[in-house]
Amino acid sequence: MNQIIRVINKQMELQMNKRKSYQIVLAIFFTFLFLAGCSTTKDYVYEKQPGFENVKAGTFDNGKMWTFDFPPVKYFESQYNFSPSDEWFENARLAALRLPGCSASFVSEDGLVMTNHHCVRGALDQVNREGENLPENGFFAKTLEEERKVPNLYIDQLVLIEDVTDQIKSAFESGKTDEEKVQKRQDKIRELEREYSKKTGLICNVVTFFNGGKYSMYGYKRYTDVRLVFAPETQIAYYGGDYDNFTYPRYDLDVAFYRVYDENGKPLKTKNYFKWNKDGVKEGDLIFVIGNPGRTNRLYTVSQLYFYRDYVYPYQLTLLKGLVDIYSDYLKKHPDQKLKYQSMLFGFSNSLKAFTGYHNGLKDPYLMAKKIDFEQNFRNTINSNPELKNKYGKIWDELAEFQKEKAKYFYKVNALNIRGRGGRSLYFQMAADLIDFAEQMKLPDEKRGPRFKDSVLANTKEKFFPKEINREIQLAILMLQLKDMKNAFGSELKALNDLLSGLAPDEAAVELDNKTIVLNEEEVKKLLDNPDDILKSQDPFIKFVLETKKYGETLTQKSQEIQQKEQAKVQLLGNALFDVYGTSIPPDATFTLRISDGVVKGYEYNGTIAPPFTTFYGMYDRYFSFAGYQDWDLPERWKNPPAEFDLSTPINFVSTADIIGGNSGSPLVNKNLEVVGLAFDGNIESLPGNFIFDDTKNRTVAVHTAGMNEALQDIYGATRIVNELLNGKIVE
Structure with a gap:
């Protein structure tokens, strides 16, 4: 604490x-x-x-996350005297990639992929073998044969962009009520996605721009044979820990490499990749960040x-x-x-x-x-x-009223949302799953959901109970969840009063943990074998979920009705925005491919100046200055670097480019589409960028290519990766 x-x-x-x-x-x-x-x-x-x-x-309050649908060629020309061609944009788009939750890029013709270390943490856990601790010790495949395939990982490449605005707007306008308009829009989107996926064989998604002012169909080629090549120790990739997170100056080697393999199990051959610039950038240089910013709310009222x-x-x-x-x-x-x-x-x-x-x-x-x-x-x-x-004048007042209506239900709807990872314990989730099972078993086989049909029922029952439950963590989350419920309802919900039995949430959680059977595997199996007993159970969690289910559904329905009406007005607002501004301002981020421009530049902070670059000297200064602090400790191999390791090499730098979560792993490239850096964070001043962009102090923090070269070569001995980066292909 x-x-x-x-x-x-x-x-x-x-x-x-x-x-x-x-x-x-x-x-x-x-x-x-x-x-x-x-x-x-x-x-x-x-x-x-x-x-x-x-x-x-x-x-530029609405940012500089430009789309590849309508790139700002005239702006680039007037601002930087640079006029990229259509071919330039196509090469940039096809070299850029998207991971689940992150960005990445091809950096060699043999399918080598660069991204952040914090984007591969899950992969490190998955390929970790018995007796290993890859997050702590890092990983380097010295040969192609040692590269490890990551189960269920995929990488997407945007290969198709088509405007589908007219089809979707026509469907929207054909509705008679706000709810019907929203439904018709969703139906048309699903129809188009199915149609394009079938026609192209790609992963196809409709992307909404300007709150519905424009719509595009994006088609992705998906690569599913992805293998881990290199990742440093978590300590050096996340150097400074949570203290330094979202700050600058920084000293993080937040880099990792995958490789994509083709259907024959060979390294993928691609002509679209970013060449490597070993010297990186200098102060004032123009750079572009090409990646997939997650979400912004800059066009909200x-x-x-x-x-x-x-x-x-x-x-x-x-x-x-x-x-x-x-x-x-x-x-x-x-x-x-x-x-x-x-x-x-x-x-x-x-x-x-x-x-x-x-x-x-x-x-x-x-x-x-x-x-x-x-x-x-x-x-x-x-x-x-x-x-x-006449078309748009009332939108702002109508949206303001919807916010007041949503507020009436906000806390209660969230408190009764008992599924999910964040602050939701297994006690309520298991109770809800058991009730769903019992209710499905009341139905004839043909009306049950896919998981509950007789043909797969045995498998569903076998996998019903979690493989592992950390009771200590679950009890702590239960305490948090009960406090949330108490905050939302006070004493007005009888089912909650009965559950707490007059105790404070923490005390009640301990009592309930002792009484319940929902986290007892043998007892749960008995209930699954006798589903009628579930609905008659006196287990406190099962009783609570049963007693609040209809009430929760009613609250959720009311909240969703308001949100549907709001969505219809947001669509009109998007039309208004596009009618007035066109593409002169970029749309909000949607975790789809964007290009953001900026220059390498420091900034004033905390009564001093943040330098545009940091070096390995600074990293070692943190190590010695914070001696004994775990967050600034160094992995063993870093504590005594070899004589040829150049401490004056830049490791991190900042630029005025516009990024947000989802951009992690994005390449920073120069006008020649050469990699000069790797985005991994923003500074603390960038966090309001969720709703407004201000380049006075908003900075993208990136790993410098020179720093990556120096570490790969002299600390890790990863010569084969360095040679591949410098030559753009595998060097035998």
Whole structure:
């Protein structure tokens, strides 16, 4: 807990320093009180706060995540005197790749793929063999034969882009009600995806741009034989740990390499790859980040952003803080379990820091003044045109009302959402699964779901109970979940009162853990053999789920009805946005391929200046300055580097390119489409980039190609990888 407090205090200090740079004394802009069972709504005032009346929207507040559908050729020419050809964009698109949750790229004609170490953590666990600890010790395949295939991993390459806007908009407009419009749009999207997949043999998805102003069909070629080639130790890839995460200066070797193999089990031959520039970049150089940014909300209305500020982010932060505490405390007690749970903790810690930054950004009156100014200008443009005003003039007020309606159900719907990873215990999930099983067994075979038909029922029952349950962690998550329920309902839900039996959530969790049978494999098997007994069970979790099921479904239905109406208005807002601005501003990120431009540049922070580059000297300075601190310890092979290892080599650098989660693993390339770096993070000032981009301090943090070369060659002896990178192909 003390570590979490230190991180939060550090983050608050950074935010205060950030605010000082505006040279404005901030008034109290926002206070949030997480009330138990709160169902009151807020009447928002869409005006700039005192002292911020003259703040104006910036040219690139909506970012620079340009699509390959309509790349900003004229902007590149005017800004950088650079006019890339259609062939340039095609080569860039086909060399770029997408992993589950991350980005990547081909960096040799023999299918070598570059991405981040933190994008391969799951793969390291999967290919780890008995007696090994690859996350701690790293992995290097000295030969092709030693490269290890990662089960169930795939890599996607975007090979098809087609505009399908007219078909989807026509389907939407054919609906008579908001709900019908949304349904018809979804039906048309599914129809087109099936049609294109059948026609092309590709993985086809419709991508929504500008909240529905434009739609494109993206077709992906999927590679399924993916093998791990190299990954350094987690300690050096995540150097500085959670303290340094989302900060700069940084000293991380956050790089890893896969290789794609063809259907014959040979390294894939591809003509589309990024060549390697061993010298990297210098200050002021133009760079492009080509990757798949996950999601942004930059085109949300101010009322939608307020809903995130006051409801969504505070709720998520409460759960994430609880999960970080749970897994941190567990690993302190059980350090031998680090290999199994460290990645989980990294994920929750990373999300906590990110969502804290998003939330802080929405509480920043300077940034919100810019959003308000953009919205006012947009509305004024609409209202000054009678035709546009008639079509779109009421959208903002209607969306504001929907936020108030959503708020009435938000906490309760989430509290009764008992499935999922984040803050949801197995106790409730197992109870719900048992009830589903019993209800399915009441149906004739032909009406049951696929998993419950007689032909596969034995297999379903065999796999019903989890292979492994960590009771200690599950009990801690149950405590967190019961607190969430108590916050949402107070004393108004009888089923919850019965479950708690007058005890505080933590005490009740211990009592319930002692009473329940849902995590007892033998008892669960008995219930599966006698499904009628499930619905008559007196188990406290089964009773609770049964008693709240209809109520929860009713709440969810009401919430979904509001969201459907909101989606219909968001579609109209997208049309309005495109009618006014066209492609002069980029659409929100959708975890699809984008190209972002920027220059290598440091920035002012904390009363000083952050350099554009860091070197290995700085990494060793951290090691000696924080002697005894685990986060800045070095792997053994790094503690005494060979004489030829050049400490002055750049390891990380920053640029003004626009990225967000999902861009991890994106290559940074120069005008010649040569790799000069590898994106792995943003600085703390970049976190509000979820809803606004400000290149004054927003920075992409990347691994430098020179630093990768130096480490691969002199620390790891990975000469075959270095030779392949420099030559663009396998060197025998």
